[in-house]
Amino acid sequence: MSEPMVKAEAVHKRFGRNEVLKGITLEVAAGEVMCLLGPSGSGKSTFLRCINHLEKINSGRIWVDGNLVGYRQKGDRLHEISERDVAEERAQIGMVFQRFNLFGHMTAEQNIIEAPIRVAGLKPDVARAEAKLLMDRVGLGDRLGAYPAQLSGGQQQRVAIARALAMKPKLMLFDEPTSALDPELVGEVLDVMRALAADGMTMVVVTHETGFAKEVGDTVVFMDDGVVVESGDPAAVFNSPQHARTQAFLSKVL
């Protein structure tokens, strides 16, 4: 019952000799919104990408909804799971990228229905009907036929969120979803995310939007140099940071 949606235990990740994650341990409860903060290069994106196995971890364990990510435990040995099983795990985790990464040769609608049809095996007309609902939900009900290049950054990011939601994920990962946006477009994307949080979606959000983290976040995790420096209730972390590195970082971004 109280099984966490994400559970990371002593996660280490190296790129060559560069150790980027140096033992991350944390839990995200179902329905929780966790905001990850930290200076550039601290490993936030890398950790997020480990959760859906876009990066292989070198040691430690990550579970999503009770399932070990990327491996299967048999006795005391770990076995890699097949590409098909990895894909199946990923299909249940939505991801939103800093640079949107919409498929450029497809319209907004085609972007949204692609995975539901090809991966989840939905009937095209069902997928299209759901796409329409999702586009209404992100406030773009009239732009189904637009190509990404014809949309503003904020609109593209909202389509990207709709595309991720179309797979009915149990967990959403956001990697700086508003960092590539002009300031006046940030609000429309945060609104969509706020509504999503209010609907009870479990979310892990890497962001520099401290306002959003304070208001929507249930927990804030401050990372630096591959470790979790400090975490807890947003108000506590923002108002009275315990650690010197957190204080230094917050004094710069607040």
Next chain:
Amino acid sequence: MAEADQQSEPASAPAAPVEIKAVPVRRPGRWVAGFLIIVVAAALAKSVATNPRFGWSTVGEYLFAPTVMDGLVKTIELTFLSMLIGIAIGVLLAVMRLSPNPIVVAASGFYIWLFRGTPVLVQLLFWAFIAALYPVITLGVPFGPGLLSFDANTWITPFVAVLLGLGLNEGAYMSEIVRAGLLSVDEGQEEAAKALGMRRMMTMRRVILPQAMRVIIPPTGNETIGMLKTTSLVSVLAYTELLYAVQLIYATNYKQIPLLIVASIWYLVLTTILSIGQYFIERHYGRGTARAVPPTLLMRIWQSFSTWRHTKVDVPEQTRHGL
């Protein structure tokens, strides 16, 4: 202050902004160069038209001769089929090249090294004499029992030999073109597809390849035009494509120049058609990108001279299907 503003504006204030009608910059250089070229071209044309040794009546006589038509059809057939084989092999090799399996990568590299490193004419001759190398071709378990065997002499007809020679060679070149195309697609596209639960091959087919097409098509058009002309090489194997067809004719009537002109006319007609086709294919795969496909040569010529008047030819912006 407010009064001054009102005075400076015409009585019909909310009129549409006046479009600028400026006298364009004069470009005398363009006109001089154009004139000189036209004079030289006219002189050349006159000499070509009046020199009896060009044999224009003979050209007219043979332009639609059945033998020539036959050769023309075979040339088209060869170009089309060998490009098809070439593209299929090229895509396969390019995808293999990006495989995580090093043996697969090496196999692809070896193929390209071999077929790009030897002249296509030599390869064509090899295929023509394949029966000497392998009189019987057996398909089956390697080092095990054979399941199917063919007699090379009956199976590797001149047509098959030529097709294999041209197609397999083209595959090596196409693979480099396809690979460049695949690498041109932003990594984020693959990431996004993976994150949605799409597998490697599906990602390749549905997301990467279609976007790589924009980069793949223009050089493939060149390759096709190149292939059209390369097919003339197979005349040395006595395969009656367009060139060999006219050679057969002038071997009997000794009118080499007019018949070579016949062949050239047809090659030019075909390359022209291919270029036009390429324009439309490029426009199709450019959909979803903000940039329009550049205008064709004819449109550009028209544009550069029409600055004389105030008009500019608008290139139809059909790339934005979505609007």
